[in-house]
Amino acid sequence: MTVHASFRHDSALKHVTGQAIYIDDMPEPPGTLHAALVLSPIPSGRLRRIDLAKAAAAAGVVTTITAADIPGHNNIAGAGREEPLFAHDRVEFIGQAVAMVVAGTLDQARAAAELAVLDIEPGEAILDIETALARQAWVQAPSMILRGDPDAAMKSAPHRLSAALSVGGQEHFYLEGQIAFVLPGEDGDLVVHSSTQHPTEVQHVCAELLGCDFNRVTIVVRRLGGGFGGKESNASAIAGAAALAAAKTGRPVKLRLPRETDMIATGKRHGFQYRYTVGFDGEGRVLALDAVLAADAGWSLDMTPGVIARALTHVDNAYWLPHVRAVGYACRTNLQSNTAFRGFGGPQGVVVMEDALDRIARHLGRDPWDVRALNFYRDGQDETPYGQKVEENHLARCWAEVKQGGTLERRRAEIDAFNRTSPILKRGLGVFPLKFGISFNLPHLNQAGALVHVYTDGSIRLNHGGTEMGQGLFIKVAQVVAEVFKVGIDRIRPSATSTAEVPNTSPTAASTGSDLNGWAAWEAANTIKQRMIAFAAEHFASAPDDIAFADGTVRIAKPGSNQVLSFGEMAKLCYQGRVSLSSTGFYKTPKVHWDGAAMRGRPFFYFSFGAAAAEVVIDTLTGENRVLRADLVQDCGASLNPAIDLGQIEGAFVQGQGWLTCEELWWDKQGRLRTVGPSTYKIPGSRDAPPVFNVKLLDNAPSREATIFRSKAVGEPPLLLATAVWTALKYAIEAVGDHKTAVRLDAPATPERVLAAVATLRN
Incomplete structure (x- = not known):
């Protein structure tokens, strides 16, 4: 079987030889611009004025962007919530993005960003859990799980103990930092290469910032250099900022955060x-x-x-x-x-x-x-x-x-x-x-889509909504498709995740990548397989149960005949018989509710x-x-x-x-x-x-x-x-x-x- 077998990661050799292409390895078209963020230097205060005159006049600077330049809605938090891309009236932590500088080179952009002058009236900051508890400062109302009568049971218990402890947060420290590369196209279309675990959220955030329909923004993700959850929501802000700059200038724009900025500006594991x-x-x-x-x-x-x-x-x-x-x-x-x-x-x-x-x-x-x-x-x-x-x-x-x-x-x-x-x-x-x-x-996130094409030489192209961040998702889902068709793993070619091929994707998170996308790919592949079986049965005047896929071949068994075709020969025969060799697949996890x-x-x-x-x-x-x-x-x-x-x-x-x-x-x-x-x-x-x-x-x-x-x-x-x-x-x-x-x-x-x-x- 192709599944349950130890195949190596599909990019293993490229990883160890340096041939794997990440966003910062992509060739930059002529005219590509680079962006750098201006960050808040204090944790809390009223933002009275942003002076970008010196930054705008610096060598190589093409434009600067603040909240006032956002044509759509200044929000990166998703539907029903509010979190500005750029602070506009208040700053809430050291490292919050206030503005962005776009220049001809990365060094020019970062140097110019240092010239920004921020006039902020400091406010009182809450910097620890104890103070927040004392002031009842929450981002949402408290939640509770309750069973039985813990007060009565505690009172009657022969023994009782009380204790306190704490655990700290954790930095994701992915090898590839937060990065996005946006290429403008015709009629306001944008192709966004984003290091994200959630292409659909990035698509939605970019569109909301630009005030356009989702269909004008395509997110492409071939691989991430690590995510660990840190690129499930944080990546949207980086891609959104780069998209704004590309839309404003009409030129390709890359925004990549240096490690220090990445750690200062992005979230961690909750302490x-x-x-x-x-x-x-x-x-x-x-x-x-x-x-x-x-x-x-x-x-x-x-x-x-x-x-x-x-x-x-x-x-x-x-x-x-x-x-x-x-x-x-x-x-x-x-x-x-x-x-x-x-x-x-x-x-x-x-x-x-x-x-x-x-x-x-x-x-x-x-x-x-x-x-x-x-x-x-x-x-x-x-x-x-x-x-x-x-x-x-x-x-x-x-x-x-x-x-x-x-x-x-x-x-x-x-x-x-x-x-x-x-x-x-x-x-x-x-x-x-x-x-x-x-x-x-969230039950609605437990869904996935996939797209499978079988070509007339028997090779297979696989696309699904999951992102590959080094965890081996692509090879696992490829094994599923190979198992459906009973072909070698070398016949399956996983392709970059794209919102143009599989829409409305869930994030690759919660350990569900293989569970969801594996089933979606199985559904797509099996739909094609059943079409091929139905055609072969009619073409060879055989029963569907007599059509067997095995070892890269298709065997047609019937009285007095035992014909064997390669998988590619059968694919070509199906094409000549006008059978669709492409299918989407969809899966939703059963039983879950909350x-x-x-x-x-x-x-x-x-x-x-x-x-x-x-x-x-x-x-x-x-x-x-x-x-x-x-x-x-x-x-x-x-x-x-x-x-x-x-x-x-x-x-x-x-x-x-x-x-x-x-x-x-x-x-x-x-x-x-x-x-x-x-x-x-x-x-x-x-x-x-x-x-x-x-x-x-x-x-x-x-x-x-x-x-x-x-x-x-x-x-x-x-x-x-x-x-x-x-x-x-x-x-x-x-x-x-x-x-x-x-x-x-x-x-x-x-x-x-x-x-x-x-x-x-x-x-």
């Missing part, structure tokens, strides 16, 4: 603060949870509603909570508007119960692993707090496999023995079980499961820490491409490890982000990946739901497996106190935070 109380019995069984999750939304709404909803729907993670109240606050601050990031609130949601269960175990003197398993979803206790059943539950199996494959019991005994004799270095072994929901929180006000429904088509163990070592004198080993088991159903999925799991885990250990965003007291490049913002390097890194796909676990070839999503769930690193660090720290006391360890667990946690046990 969260938590307060919770948990009630439990003497065995460690959770009876009630009352939790507050406060997210730093930044200054505008952006993707925060979905992030809050997913965080709340993942507070339970792998555990049955009979009585629960979880309230999510979307705190408005004068910082970058935070946005989608791989996991989309799920990683921030699961840490609540992981922290609670560790504290329960320490309080009772019980094994934290046993306490976790005691609280797993199981038969009779299989409904989430928001009303969805946990079906096809692989929790116990993933848990058992990671414990056995990682020889965890033996290693924990060895680690405990090491810690008893090592006064400075302490080792820790942490575990984490996972249940992660797959689908968009009431955002009541916070109940079935937001997910299915759940993905997994388990992880991580071993760490810390230096109790410096707080320095290292991940020594990781053992992962991930449920991918019947994987479409095991090699691609293994790569996704490894990359996601290390990215999650970075979020929880070393990737610290730091703002000064004036609201200026100071970690604005690789010298000050530390993403994991090759030496930070676990030296022993064992990854296993859960065997013989095809999805029971009608997913594409019974596969399951893989993009986001493995990032959450890195939570095992955080629990391992706590285990190592607690060894200082002989595991008698639970510690608070905020993330990222930098050496400073690890050292501070160690100090609490020594004082």
Whole structure:
């Protein structure tokens, strides 16, 4: 079969040889202009005047653009919301775009932008979650998931604990920064090459800014140099600004952000603060949870509603909570508007119960692993707090496999023995079980389209609404089409995503890329195949059931004859018979529904499961820490491409490890982000990946739901497996106190935070 096989990424050789073409590699037509943004230098204030006279007079400058020059609606937030492309009366964070300079070269544009003079009357800024909570400053009303009677259950619980903790945000740090290249055409048409995960949103935003119909703007995306959610909504502003300049000048315009500007101007993963109380019995069984999750939304709404909803729907993670109240606050601050990031609130949601269960175990003197398993979803206790059943539950199996494959019991005994004799270095072994929901929180986004052409030589062109950002989506969907026609993968040519070929696309996000676009491509390919079968049956006077596609051929079996044609010969014969060899395909995810006000429904088509163990070592004198080993088991159903999925799991885990250990965003007291490049913002390097890194796909676990070839999503769930690193660090720290006391360890667990946690046990 072509599916379930480990084909290499379709651009693998081009990636490693430098031949892959990204937007900044595209040849620039004569007359191409370059743009640079003018950014706000303060976090809050009234914008009284923008003086661009010196900028406009600078060498090479062709034009300048402010909010007053926008012919349409100054809005990049999408329908029903407001977020200006260029500030016009107020500035809301340091790095907000106020104007743009367009010049003949990139250096000229950036130099001229520095000459802009902004007259801003400073206002009071909110720069942290605590202040926003105190002032009840929200970007949306608080949300709540409620089941049972948590107050009564808490009051009657034999034991209760309360705690607080926080996790930081995370910079996407995609290799290719935010960029757009816009080519004007006839009658006001624009072709926009955008590094975006959501071509349709970019199309809509450009059209809204220009005040034109969507059909005049075509978005083209061949590949992204990484996205991770940072190019789901943020890319629209970059493309919109470039489109305005191209429309105004009638010349091609490229806008690309340098790394520092990119980090200052664009949103991050939401940082969260938590307060919770948990009630439990003497065995460690959770009876009630009352939790507050406060997210730093930044200054505008952006993707925060979905992030809050997913965080709340993942507070339970792998555990049955009979009585629960979880309230999510979307705190408005004068910082970058935070946005989608791989996991989309799920990683921030699961840490609540992981922290609670560790504290329960320490309080009772019980094994934290046993306490976790005691609280797993199981038969009779299989409904989430928001009303969805946990079906096809692989929790116990993933848990058992990671414990056995990682020889965890033996290693924990060895680690405990090491810690008893090592006064400075302490080792820790942490575990984490996972249940992660797959689908968009907004039901209408769970749809996709595709377009398939079969040519008369048997070659096939494939187009769909998903974007390729290095995750292997194109090769997976190509495998689906090859499987339908039973031809080699070399016969399929994926083409650049384009709103001119597949309209009204959903973003490539929420781990749904293969699920949605794979099915849409299957529908398109199968429509053509059925036409070919019907024609062949009539042409050869055979029954449709006697027409078989296999190994690049079409076999026509009938009494006294067994004719075999190549797939190309059959395609040519169909063309001569006036059979259409082109078709669209469409798919919408079944069963999903969600009431955002009541916070109940079935937001997910299915759940993905997994388990992880991580071993760490810390230096109790410096707080320095290292991940020594990781053992992962991930449920991918019947994987479409095991090699691609293994790569996704490894990359996601290390990215999650970075979020929880070393990737610290730091703002000064004036609201200026100071970690604005690789010298000050530390993403994991090759030496930070676990030296022993064992990854296993859960065997013989095809999805029971009608997913594409019974596969399951893989993009986001493995990032959450890195939570095992955080629990391992706590285990190592607690060894200082002989595991008698639970510690608070905020993330990222930098050496400073690890050292501070160690100090609490020594004082």
